[in-house]
Amino acid sequence: MAAAAAAQSPAERFATYEEYLESQVTAQDLYYLESEAVARQLVELGFRGSGDVLRREDFEARVQEAAGLPAPVSKKSLASAGKELKDNFLRALAEREEANRTGRISSIIFIRDRNSRRQEVSAYIDYAHRLTTDDFEVYFSGKKRLFPRSTDLSFYNWDRNVSTSNSSPNYQVSAENACGLLFKNKSDRKIINVDPKAYPGDNTTRTPIQTDLYLHVVIYDHILRRGA
Template sequence: MADGEMFDKSVLDFQSYEDYLDQQVTNEDLYYLEDPDNARQIVELGYKGKDFMSREEFEAARKAASEGPLKRKKSLEAVCSVGKRFDDNPFLYALAKREELVRNGKLSTIIFIRDVVKGHEVSGFIDYGHRLKTEDFEDYFNRKKKLVPKRSDLSYYNWKTHTLYYNNSSTFQVLADNEMGLLFKHKRDRKTINVDPKAPTPGDNSNRTVLQTDDYTQVTIYDHVTRRKN
């Protein structure tokens, strides 16, 4: 998925997620699979490797587009974790502790998550700041939704379908093809974050935190403090 606005008014042109999937199904798909439902399922599971929204992304995009830009902007700028306690949830506690710092640009955070989503093991690196700008985190902090990797994140890998995506964000550039492995370059100070768990440190002004939580298979958080020039 290319960089840019995640929510698009065009999603309102579709009456349902099934209608959206139908736009990805070709006549050749219908010829071989015969059943339209089977064709939609192949698309939704990512076996075709196409860049499209998941059901959750589609519903979120429709909701955001229908609410309008002013209401969406207000909800996205609010610090959602204020007044909430997460003593029993290490992951949400870690997100809450960083939320305001990330929103005001004092901290840039990348979250690595590996977990099972709808029967598929997936993993990915998430730009926390980008998600805060494009999603209302109230549902996450209220425990109504679970934060998981998406195809639009910095990276996404489905271990069952072997589907892989890389995307730059407004804060980070993905450096995937280099001898040091996967790196993320901060666009403001040009520092790189090395997410190799065997690396002694992630890099200058960066640190790595491995979380122990029952809610995910694996979680690692990479924090980067930007040194601004005076």
């Protein structure tokens, strides 16, 4: 039994990070420090215990991995971290960034605006995919705007009557059917219906965003249920 316990990782042996720290606190530590909280803190800082202590974020990442869940994203690694977000649209993106990066939510962003030629264009954007291809720090800092592209899930130039559709790593596009434009999530195979008069689909919410940056913005948040 002792050998089996030793073979387990700390994330499997302990329910919380605090329990993991307490496992390295000795009776002698408690005698001299007279405080479990201080003793745990000294273990976390590397002044007590084995000297090779997991950081809290590493421990939690291993717990997530052991549970078959996506690892959490460090707040410092988020493109929106530390940015002064002055518009509702940027705040909405920031609220969804971590969940889209970890795969808990798959958001589709609808943007309608005018391009540099004053032509009206719109697109449905796979947010999670764009997070992997674009530098979002320039968007969150206000240096550039997230804008429709012909390579997005669905793009339309209203002045030229030109449209394109492209599947992404997360969505398959269905543009020609009686229900209008549909997106099938490749993970759980659920359908997202972007018709504002229709039900958006299971586990999906439709949120219009009031913004000064674009003519029209709507975000569709699809919650991914693993094993669905």
